[in-house]
Amino acid sequence: MLDLLANLSEILAGIAIVIAAARAWPLLGAMNRNLITRRRRRGGVGNDLRRLSAGLERELDVPNPRFSTLQQAREGLMLILADAHATNLHMQLGGLDPEHPGTVKVRVEGDLVTICRLSADAYVRLIDEFKDWAGMSAELSWGRARGAGSFAGREYSVLIRLAESVHGPAMTAHLLDTAVAELPVAALGMPSRTWQMIEPLLDVERGGLAVFAGLSGSGKTVSLYTSMNQLDPVRCNVVTVEDPVELLRPGVTQIEVDSPRLGLTEAFSLARNMDPDVLMVGELRPDTVRMVLRSYYDGCLTLTTAPSRSVLATLAYLDSYSQVGIRELIFPMVIVAQRLMRGLCVECREPTELDEDDIRFVNQVLDESACTWDDIGATFFVAHGCRKCEGGHEGRIACYEAMQVDFEILDSVRSNRNPRKQLEYAVGRGFEPMQFHALRIAAQGEVSLAEVRRVVTGLRTASGTYT
Structure with a gap:
């Protein structure tokens, strides 16, 4: 009986994690289906993360994206980092495409992988969403702040760094699993x-x-x-x-x-x-x-x-x-x-x-x-x-x-x-x-x-x- 209860507890915990992840990922659309399957089968993450770009760009690349969409985008990006064992999220302006100058990248196993490219408006609004989440002033153009969150069933400490480049705002988010301290x-x-x-x-x-x-x-x-x-x-x-x-x-x-x-x-x-x-x-x-x-x-x-x-x-x-x-x-x-x-x-x-x-x-x-x-x-x-x-x-x-x-x-x-x-x-x-x-x-x-x-x-x- 105790074994049955333990197994049931594990199943319920797994369902809770899946539900939490599903709430954060809807904006990624059909492109994120079987992400882990495809990534592991080919032994890499680059192509799969690039496939996510279509859903993310489609939802964000509109005038005045909704707050709920921006929040889901931030949570979805954090889930991507956690699932791919990535260490950093990089956002920068100045891409070669004038209509989509905003670039979102993650660093996986030492390599930078581009997730998506966004319009300048969507890019700035997503930066503002990260600043709001970290408790930073909307007017702040440089500085750093800490945040924390639970992604893929693990607790993370998140360090946000902001800088003002000649092209516009740039941001780096560094994730560190708090379990490493113990x-x-x-x-x-x-x-x-x-x-x-x-x-x-x-x-x-x-x-x-x-x-x-x-x-x-x-x-x-x-x-x-x-x-x-x-x-x-x-x-x-x-x-x-x-x-x-x-x-x-x-x-x-x-x-x-x-x-x-x-x-x-x-x-x-x-x-x-x-x-x-x-x-x-x-x-x-x-x-x-x-x-x-x-x-x-x-x-x-x-x-x-x-x-x-x-x-x-x-x-x-x-x-x-x-x-x-x-x-x-x-x-x-x-x-x-x-x-x-x-x-x-x-x-x-x-x-x-x-x-x-x-x-x-x-x-x-x-x-x-x-x-x-x-x-x-x-x-x-x-x-x-x-x-x-x-x-x-x-x-x-x-x-x-x-x-x-x-x-x-x-x-x-x-x-x-x-x-x-x-x-x-x-x-x-x-x-x-x-x-x-x-x-x-x-x-x-x-x-x-x-x-x-x-x-x-x-x-x-x-x-x-x-x-």
């Missing part, structure tokens, strides 16, 4: 050797620097907040400098950069004067590198993120933008890089044989990683879709690489401009590159080899080397 370490899927590098750093008495690297949508913010969650704000003073603050954390002093009232330099000085045991700097940028290293040299545990593809690229970034280079490594310095891959549905996945091209690709990755087939296993899987997943993909799985920096590695990065030579030296000293971790995940049946190819291609430069 994730356990095991949910990250980090290899044990990676977490064993990070965990000792969280002993705040030792000091050190941890950098979580990755492009937009790679999950680096999740890794950063999960690591911060291991700290006890009652026993140590945790201070952050963020531009902007993405998630509010209890017991943590969060300082938000807000030019011109509080610039980055002033915010950093204020944070250091608060005697922090732990300092978190939101993102490593050219103007924050010296500040981060100064905190590290002072013996303060420093956490940050970097918009880099790999560990070695992040180390080069740190060293070059510090002006005088990294002078000393008195305290541990750990860099972790990551990317997200689309997981396979466990219900419909099945073993597959590799063709000659697949074998050649696997051999190349193994050779670059100084490993053999015995290190990964030899069974790979594919999934063609079922009623549960409708396309073969389900969830996201992260692949990682991590390194504790020493002067030998640092000298190699400084002396070798060729990324391949840098990688060869690091692998010779026991470094496991991200492409090897991705391959090992595929050999365990969690992702397809095609997905590993996509990730590895994203790590390569035009010259065929990794960055």
Whole structure:
């Protein structure tokens, strides 16, 4: 009887989510039918999101769109972001089509995908709807504000940024699942050797620097907040400098950069004067590198993120933008890089044989990683879709690489401009590159080899080397 009630509760919860989504999506018309099915079957989102443009443009591209239509458009766009695991919504004027100069895009897995193009009138009214939802003044032409909402059954924190370009208003909305603030370490899927590098750093008495690297949508913010969650704000003073603050954390002093009232330099000085045991700097940028290293040299545990593809690229970034280079490594310095891959549905996945091209690709990755087939296993899987997943993909799985920096590695990065030579030296000293971790995940049946190819291609430069 209890099992029956539990199943009934799950069914009712699912129906409630479907009803809530249906109320927000009617303006998208017939174009949004089977969105998830088509997206997953082809393994991408670009074409399907573009198909949604017809319904959205048809409903909005009229004089004085109704308030209810604008509200549904905003909710529908947020649902698209949540369902596609997108991180940002971009709206800008100045398109090539003079009748439809407004462009709406989303960033999915690091790539920008255009959803639709709108007339100037519809575009401005949709911007005003977002401003009203976030509690911003209708006259405001630049600034930022936070909102919150439930999309696709999950709670999100939404940061709205406004700017006035030469063409007119522009807006970016950044979504962050609030559940990331409470994730356990095991949910990250980090290899044990990676977490064993990070965990000792969280002993705040030792000091050190941890950098979580990755492009937009790679999950680096999740890794950063999960690591911060291991700290006890009652026993140590945790201070952050963020531009902007993405998630509010209890017991943590969060300082938000807000030019011109509080610039980055002033915010950093204020944070250091608060005697922090732990300092978190939101993102490593050219103007924050010296500040981060100064905190590290002072013996303060420093956490940050970097918009880099790999560990070695992040180390080069740190060293070059510090002006005088990294002078000393008195305290541990750990860099972790990551990317997200689309997981396979466990219900419909099945073993597959590799063709000659697949074998050649696997051999190349193994050779670059100084490993053999015995290190990964030899069974790979594919999934063609079922009623549960409708396309073969389900969830996201992260692949990682991590390194504790020493002067030998640092000298190699400084002396070798060729990324391949840098990688060869690091692998010779026991470094496991991200492409090897991705391959090992595929050999365990969690992702397809095609997905590993996509990730590895994203790590390569035009010259065929990794960055």
